[in-house]
Amino acid sequence: MIYDKKIETMSRADMRALQLTRLKEIVKYAYENVPFYKKKYDEAGVKPSDIQTLEDIQKLPFVTKADLRENYPYGMLSVPLSKISRIHASSGTSGKPTVVAYTDEDMEVWTECVARLVVAGGGRSDDIVQICFGYGLFTGALGLHQGWERVGAAVIPASVGNTERQIMLMKDLQTTALVSTPSYALHIAEEMERLGYKPEDFKLRVGMFGSEASSEEMHKEIARKLHVLPTDNYGLSELIGPGVSGECEHKCGMHINEDHFYAEILSPEDFSPLGEGEYGELVLTSLTKKSMPMIRYRTKDITKIDYSPCACGRTTARMAKLKGRTDDMLVVKGVNVFPSQIEGVLLSFKEIGGSYEIVVTREDYKDKLEVRVELVDDSIVGDYGKLEKLSADIRHALKTVLQIDVKLSILEHKSLKRYEGKAKRVIDLRKY
Numbered sequence: 345m346i347y348d349k350k351i352e353t354m355s356r357a358d359m360r361a362l363q364l365t366r367l368k369e370i371v372k373y374a375y376e377n378v379p380f381y382k383k384k385y386d387e388a389g390v391k392p393s394d395i396q397t398l399e400d401i402q403k404l405p406f407v408t409k410a411d412l413r414e415n416y417p418y419g420m421l422s423v424p425l426s427k428i429s430r431i432h433a434s435s436g437t438s439g440k441p442t443v444v445a446y447t448d449e450d451m452e453v454w455t456e457c458v459a460r461l462v463v464a465g466g467g468r469s470d471d472i473v474q475i476c477f478g479y480g481l482f483t484g485a486l487g488l489h490q491g492w493e494r495v496g497a498a499v500i501p502a503s504v505g506n507t508e509r510q511i512m513l514m515k516d517l518q519t520t521a522l523v524s525t526p527s528y529a530l531h532i533a534e535e536m537e538r539l540g541y542k543p544e545d546f547k548l549r550v551g552m553f554g555s556e557a558s559s560e561e562m563h564k565e566i567a568r569k570l571h572v573l574p575t576d577n578y579g580l581s582e583l584i585g586p587g588v589s590g591e592c593e594h595k596c597g598m599h600i601n602e603d604h605f606y607a608e609i610l611s612p613e614d615f616s617p618l619g620e621g622e623y624g625e626l627v628l629t630s631l632t633k634k635s636m637p638m639i640r641y642r643t644k645d646i647t648k649i650d651y652s653p654c655a656c657g658r659t660t661a662r663m664a665k666l667k668g669r670t671d672d673m674l675v676v677k678g679v680n681v682f683p684s685q686i687e688g689v690l691l692s693f694k695e696i697g698g699s700y701e702i703v704v705t706r707e708d709y710k711d712k713l714e715v716r717v718e719l720v721d722d723s724i725v726g727d728y729g730k731l732e733k734l735s736a737d738i739r740h741a742l743k744t745v746l747q748i749d750v751k752l753s754i755l756e757h758k759s760l761k762r763y764e765g766k767a768k769r770v771i772d773l774r775k776y
């Protein structure tokens with residue numbers, strides 16, 4: 345099923361033409377309505393009329409999270425506050441949050457974008473969907489809620505926390521679709537096991553996950569434990585929230601809602617444009633956002649784009665699962681390490697659960713990488729021989745992928761902290 349056939353199966357030429365028309369409009373609109381853009385473009389010596397092709401976007405300066413912070417809370421708005429119908433915020437790494445706002449029109453676009461991805465991931469009007477994202481300023485819960493509602497599903501705004509209660513609701517209310525972070529989905533699965541349930545005791549069939557990185561192996565684990573078709577979904581508050589891109593049932597990249605978001609992949613070193621299939625930083629432009637246009641927003645997320653048509657019939661470009669962020673990329677002993685690479689290795693071992701921690705320390709000027717993992721259950725805890733062999737195998741697999749030695753700590757089941765929201769996987773204790 346395709347929610348918006350006209351847009352989602354449009355020819356590449358027509359999509360590019362639509363994007364160019366909208367790009368010209370939004371650049372002019374931002375220049376005329378947001379002093380921030382006028383100042384930035386005047387300083388860079390560019391005018392809206394300089395945008396004649398999609399490639400001309402490269403003439404425009406970037407926007408970063410720091411710009412939003414400096415213009416906190418309403419400095420980036422292009423409309424008076426009376427035209428705003430929703431305000432969200434994403435937690436900043438420090439200090440004030442990043443505030444984002446929506447007009448009625450933006451809310452409509454947001455809802456439609458999420459609805460497309462719901463249908464792409466197998467969601468239907470007869471689904472009963474349990475939204476296990478935190479309701480509040482975070483865009484995840486309400487954003488997905490609106491999209492599922494639009495598709496006609498029955499929405500349970502369960503929010504996060506009290507996992508036993510979540511499981512009770514899931515069973516009693518016959519939930520068919522789960523919406524959460526992938527790590528929380530695995531936590532729910534673990535709790536189900538602990539409580540003595542089997543996947544057959546539930547009616548789950550679809551899992552819409554996102555807001556944090558997850559490997560294909562993690563999705564397989566979720567599929568096996570919960571009996572759902574898991575799809576990955578990407579978005580960020582600055583652009584809209586969830587609804588930027590999401591996987592279809594073929595799971596071969598996240599379809600970008602390209603009529604609303606123009607995606608560029610740039611070299612993290614010199615910001616030159618990279619070709620199709622090359623990994624680099626994703627830079628996004630909101631083509632239609634009326635409240636707070638984001639033109640060339642540096643996401644710091646690393647991915648690549650495939651423009652070939654998908655087996656599902658959609659022609660929209662697909663971005664690969666994120667490889668990480670330019671700022672959570674670890675450099676250990678001079679080697680670039682992405683948490684997603686480590687996760688991929690760990691989850692290929694059936695004895696190891698989905699929770700892990702990556703700890704980086706520095707002793708005598710030497711970096712040390714420790715990976716803490718947990719056993720799926722405690723059946724081999726007393727078996728020294730088996731544990732030794734498992735540890736050697738994992739260390740070898742990590743070394744093959746990362747090219748560096750890793751200290752591995754295998755802990756008993758349930759020793760590591762569980763998260764209801766985004767999981768914190770990396771602890772970098774080095775002092776630079």
Ligand code: DLL
Pocket residue numbers: 434435483484485553554555556557558576577578579580581582585586587643645666669
């Ligand atoms: O996390 C929006 C969202 C909610 C997307 C629910 C999907 C589902 P923020 O809180 O602003 O927005 O965080 C945005 O989270 O730049 C990525 O680094 C990361 N992120 C989001 N989705 C994914 C994903 C929401 N599927 C930041 N895989 C982004 C990996 C993701 N990282």
